[in-house]
Amino acid sequence: MPLNLATRITLARLLVIPVIVAVLSIDPSSQHRWWAVGLFLAAALTDWLDGYLARRLNQVTDLGKVLDPLVDKLLILVPLLLCIExxxxxxWSVALILVRELGIASWRIHQSQIQGASVWGKAKTVSQILAVTLLLAPLPAPWHVPTMMVYGGAIALTLISGWTYLRSS
Structure with missing residues (x-):
């Protein structure tokens, strides 16, 4: 079965993840971290693009429904693992995010109809992207507290969105 454009974009986003890891593993200097930020943000923006194209071109597939959220989770979690290192x-903070993401993904597999993202789910995604961007960026010391506040907010929204998803299912 040939892959549609939306699924190809999702797969391209998946392939960016090891490139980010390679860039940061070779040399986590400021320059390489900025490259990783750029790659991460470009990949994060394609999440919106592939969803838009799938709906607009009427190319929503079962493969896309499974692959897209999986790639989204990897795009967030892999850089966070580097931040642990x-x-x-x-x-523990990354473990909370991981448990929520795997828990909701497992829950969705058993649902007869998959719900779209709620406002909480969208806020979670935006906050996670912002937090990972700030964590990857080689920002000066005064940015540490605001970065940790954004990251804490992302954790809170991750847990709230998981709770609201389970309550509405």
Whole structure:
């Protein structure tokens, strides 16, 4: 079965993840971290694009419904794992995000009809993208507290959106 444009974009986003890891593993200097931020943001923007194209071109597929959210989760979690290695975030905080994401993904598999993202789910996604962007960026020391506040907000929205999803199912 040939892949449609939306699914190809999703797969391209997936392929950016190991490139981000490679860039940061080779040399986590300021220059490489800025490159990783650019790659991360470009990949994050394609999440909107592939969903828009799938709906607009009437190319929504079962593969896309499964692959897109999986790639979204990897795009967030892989950089956060690097942040654990760098000592920038505690492992427990990433574990909370991971448990929520895997829990909701597992729950969705057993639903007869998959719900679209709620306002809480969209806020979670935006906050996670912002938090990962700030964590990856080589910002000066005064940015540490605001970055941690954004990251804490992303964790809170991750848990709230998970709770509201389960309550509405």
């Amino acid at each position: 760098w000592g920038e975030v505690p492992a």
